[in-house]
Amino acid sequence: MSADSFAQRLLGWFDLHGRHDLPWQHPRTPYRVWLSEIMLQQTQVATVIPYFLRFVDRFPTLPDLAAATTDHVMAHWAGLGYYARARNLHAAAKTCVANHDGDLPRDFDALHALPGIGRSTAGAILSQAWNDRFPILDGNVKRVLTRFHGIAGWPGLPAVEKQLWALAEDHLLNVPDGRLADYTQAQMDFGATLCTRAKPACGICPVQDDCVARREGLTGALPTSKPSKVLPEREAVALWLENADGEILLQRRPETGIWASLWTLPQADTDAGLRDWFAREMKGAYDNVEELPVVVHTFSHYRLHLQPLRLRKVALRAVVRDNDDLRWVARGELAALGLPAPIRKLLGN
Structure with missing residues (x-):
């Protein structure tokens, strides 16, 4: 197997073992995809699902969210943590109503400009909501790419992150048209369930033959940990x-x-x-x-x-x-x- 077939192997694994029944996938609207991506930042899928269901029940559309009071939005977010995400979500919804006819824009720069939407989140929304060809680089993808390619250095460093973005874009070239949403989900599922931080399941990994970390015994060392500091x-x-x-x-x-x-x-x-x-x-x-x-x-x-x-x-x-x-x-x-x-x-x- 070559690195060029990384995407195809990952899609083949996803077809058999990926997550196909998440609530934001049915229906997979831009609003629901966006909401799920914001909730999933630094939060596991199992934790997010009940919050997502309650949230969309109370705010079923983007204009509903924009029209809500801050208290109502925060009450439905309470317990999920990282509350800046909820404030940014609310502010972005208001911006979409004011500037984008109440919809999320299908334009990378316009999407990236909304509060709380970084480069990876914008790519995830565009690829999953519209099957557009954009890479992602969340924590799961960083872990997978550092191991597969043997990239040393903490992924949060600009030089390392730049290298990882380039690799993510290279792999994206081998994804068939119409499967961008699946590939984005495949990367997240693969990192969350197989190429995990601790005790990755290398024995059943679909890309193990060309994984540098697997070959050189670096699975436990990659990705490089963030320099530690004592919390005040x-x-x-x-x-x-x-x-x-x-x-x-x-x-x-x-x-x-x-x-x-x-x-x-x-x-x-x-x-x-x-x-x-x-x-x-x-x-x-x-x-x-x-x-x-x-x-x-x-x-x-x-x-x-x-x-x-x-x-x-x-x-x-x-x-x-x-x-x-x-x-x-x-x-x-x-x-x-x-x-x-x-x-x-x-x-x-």
């Missing part, structure tokens, strides 16, 4: 406040930063900072707070140790409106708001 540790304090009716006080996060636009408990970096906020905003005795077990949550760039403090039968000093960044919420209404997963778990919802 941060601490914060959160207030779980309840009024006389048992409603919980939630605060909307700013539009940028961690948990942007989500509703969460009032939070500060220090107990003193939270005490000052409480003195300004609330009626009650702060010293009566109940200290709950610390919540540890790991973000991509730091680990947060969040100390929740609970206080019941308090009141706000001023009346707030529903559009303010503070809101009393009944327990039965929590599911309708976008809450970060650790806060939702803390509140038992």
Whole structure:
């Protein structure tokens, strides 16, 4: 076997062993393909499927998504993580309504210009939605290509990534017309189920005969790992406040930063900072707070140790409106708001 037959061998494997019944494949519309590609960024298929089904049930078309409120979008995304994806999805939908007649553009540059759509995602959408000839280079494909071609160096480095893009484009030349969608899915399925990060199934791999990593015993070493760094540790304090009716006080996060636009408990970096906020905003005795077990949550760039403090039968000093960044919420209404997963778990919802 030669490298030139890589694509044909992968398609042959896909026909027998690939995933053909994913919900975004039936029907395979540009909107559903786009939504699935955004959800699948850094998230496994099994996790995405129930979120995808709920999302398209609530927002069945792109204009439906564009017309939705931020709260509704974030509520249907809550728990999936990497919330910038939801904000970009919502912003891109609005742009499509404003500039592209409510549809995703079938043009690489226009698609790439939308929020949250990088080069690989644009290629995946164009190839799967319209069978257009564009390469992809997600994490699975990077792993497959570095092993097959024996490419050393962390794939996130510009020089290595440039080399991988060139290889992805070369392989694409051997894909028959009309099978671009299948080839794109085949690459993702192959990396996710066979050429996995740990314990790849090299013995049943359709391209093993010409795989450099297989031949030279480098399967475990490729792709080269990202240079490690120790995650910094941060601490914060959160207030779980309840009024006389048992409603919980939630605060909307700013539009940028961690948990942007989500509703969460009032939070500060220090107990003193939270005490000052409480003195300004609330009626009650702060010293009566109940200290709950610390919540540890790991973000991509730091680990947060969040100390929740609970206080019941308090009141706000001023009346707030529903559009303010503070809101009393009944327990039965929590599911309708976008809450970060650790806060939702803390509140038992």
